[in-house]
Amino acid sequence: MHDTPSRPRFPARIERLTADPASQAWALHGKAIAMQLAGREVCMLSVGDPDFDTPPSIGEAAWRALRAGRTHYPAIAGDTALRGAIAAHHRELSGSDCDPGQVQVFAGAQNALFMLMQALAGEGDEVIIADPYYATYPGVIAACGARMRALDTRDSGWHLTAAGIAAALTPATRVVLLNSPSNPCGVITPAEEVERIVELCRRQQLWLVADEVYGELMFEGGFHSVWRHHAEHDRIVVIGSASKRFAMTGWRLGWCLAPPDLIVRLKALATAGLFGTPPFLQDALAEALTAPPAEAEAMRREYAERARTVLAALDHCPGLQPIVPSAGMFVSIDLSGHALDGTAFAEALLADEAVALMPGIAFGESLRQGLRLSLVAPRPRLAEACAAIRRVASRWATAAAEA
Known part of the structure; x- marks a missing residue:
């Protein structure tokens, strides 16, 4: 033998x-x-x-939901009330239409990012990101089998540019991951640069995933969300989170906005790997988004x-x-x-x-x-x-x- x-x-x-x-x-x-x-x-x-600490009104909303028996299996894509609150929130933030059917709820933005990479990239694909980058990006890209192309941004104001992305494109490029405002630098990609990146991704048929979890922690002025361009390019995804805006890091609640055909696939991934987030936590987040605490x-x-x-x-x-x-x-x-x-x-x-x-x-x-x-x-x-x-x-x- x-x-x-x-x-x-x-x-x-x-x-x-x-x-x-x-x-x-x-x-x-x-x-x-x-x-x-x-x-x-x-x-x-x-x-x-x-x-x-998490604002008391959010914790009280969770307690009310617990006492009301909101402890059973959740809707995989997210509860109707929460998806509606997220959609309304992003309509106001971006000035662009957002339907609850374009929302998928996850156990934190990190979970959303992981599932998105699983859905959008695989062996042999390349994902373009800025360097410096959020520390978990290499892991979520490696986990789906893709390769990371990290572009040095020291000479471009610490953010991606359309010209830099264009120079780095290969036949294997599939996703551009844009983090603005960025972690670790807190730098915002200028609105005109965002528009150039959107147009480049449209021409090249690339997915543009925008990690915007710090978009509502702007020190001054408003934020130019990539979602306002989703009607121009049908491969735009936006990631959001409750963690930093509402000091809810331990609650593990995040979401993404995406076109309907991607939502179908994300729901299948969420069924396989998550099976939804606790309803009483979703109720608390819906309350926070609907009536933001002072x-x-x-x-x-x-x-x-x-x-x-x-x-x-x-x-x-x-x-x-x-x-x-x-x-x-x-x-x-x-x-x-x-x-x-x-x-x-x-x-x-x-x-x-x-x-x-x-x-x-x-x-x-x-x-x-x-x-x-x-x-x-x-x-x-x-x-x-x-x-x-x-x-x-x-x-x-x-x-x-x-x-």
């Missing part, structure tokens, strides 16, 4: 998923948590989990003030250049003026000052010499963290001058 040939224990796409170059960066966050558990006070600015606007204003605090505290720090955000809950810091490695700097900051930031490599090669600071602490605490950043930078500059 012949020996059976060696069979791989796991499929190649899963091995690609686990070979994450940002693992060292996430290991640093784990180290910070371990320090906390050991009793050391650590200023945790590494992840984007709001320090605000706390949501207060949080938006506070993030803007916190960003200004950080930018002022790091102003004129030699070798450090904050990337000025226009939205969101992060400030990224470019260390290239010092030729510093972001991971080494973050490790020194944690060890010497007990301040945890995320090394930039977690978000792509273009931010290797950088950091991301999460605006998830009161302004005085953020000012203290920035003073610690300046101290570490000063020590490194002195050591480099003496070398």
